[in-house]
Amino acid sequence: MDRNIRTVDDVLKLLDGLFAPEADRWTVEAGTWWDGFYTDRSKPVPFFVAKPDESLVSYLGRSLITPGRALDLGCGPGRNALHLASRGFQVDAVDLSPTAVDWAEERAREAGADIRFHRGDAFALTATELGGPYDLIYDSGCFHHLPPHRRISYLALLDRALAPGGHLALTCFASGEMGSELSDTDFYHQSGLHGGLAYTPESLRWIFSELTEVELRRMHDEPAESPYFGEPFLWTALFRRDAQDLAGGSRTES
Template sequence: METADRGVRSVEDLLRLLDGLFADGGDRWSEAAAGWWDDFYADRDRPVPFFADKPDESLAGWVADGTIPAGRALDLGCGPGRNAVHLAGLGFAVDAVDLSPAAVAWGRDRARAAGVDVDFRCADAFGGGISGPYDLVYDSGCFHHLPPHRRISYLALLERVLAPGGWFGLTCFAAGAMGSETPDAELYRRGRLEGGLAYSAEQLRHIFSSYSLVQLRRVRADPAYFGEEFLWTALYRKPVTGAGIPAVA
């Protein structure tokens, strides 16, 4: 008789089990999706808005007006490195992480062309290889590709690597404008993330309620920067003291 699989004995075991429910649904966040993203980034001349060598308008503004001072920064899901290169050029010490070797290679090319130093890494952000503390964690387009259960991993990562008093910046799909609004439970029934999940302002406030919200607004179109109005931009600050978010065991 075949022995049943009873390997779940930790939160991480459970999360990986749930990962498998999306394995055949074209998910774009796990290591298995690296090939999909490599194909996506293969043609650097494609007319994709975020292929432009420009930082997010919100991030550029927060740094320019002194809200976020230079320090150590982590760019999650960095893609071709446009935000990482911009930060490095302004004096930040930047680590940039992405699943796609093609994206990381492009980012390195951009850093060399700009004459800046960025530590690009091809890795799964949840694999444990990222160590803080960071004064800034920035995410433009990674969070909305995560399945619901990986929000747990995401919050645990922020709690682990973001310095007390550090900044967390986020750009993601806005409900009613872009992305799937399918309820979490139904996503598991369908086994698909439907190209990325949309969030309302209230949902973002709830998910990141352990952090102080500094700004939450829609991204502005600006020819000098990357900006698409179907996106939210949000800036949070981690409390200097407090209970924080429990680590994933």
């Protein structure tokens, strides 16, 4: 007989277990799934290209964000981490897949970029390991692979790791273009994420309502010859954590 629910973290882990391993693509145990995904570097996967997001370049070009400490969540082969480092950021980058991180480290060595890479679950990394607080938390495609209950963990990570005045920059699947339109409840009935969750602008504004919206738009469609990555099936959003956001206290869930 198991009686192993005592904390919110225990509940989150129980909910994690409701998802079939092949569908649960964000936990450390699913790192092997992503390893297989990243093994063949010749696949025509849009974000395998060594190009930064056009939205990131735009934020920097308009001085909406400025160099400081940055955390790249779900860094993959490191394309955005490398761009941030080239623009003067101190960068930590984390991904579940050792294969992806190996690739990113190769790119960093070739570019002479000083980036701290971490293999594992960003929610489980300690403050010492991550080295925050961060002036920028950058997420290009991690958020939409989280099951609904792990938004709690995501917001808790922002609470403890995002500095006052810092920014969250996010790209995720756009409803009606890419990703599953199922309700949150239905994901638990079907025990799968169906490749990722679609979001509307309203849902993103509600989820991140404790932050101030700076910009939320569809990502620009960049042609193959462009030096930047851009796919119109993604939202790109920039939110700011104002100093007064700290007044209400922090979440404690992991």
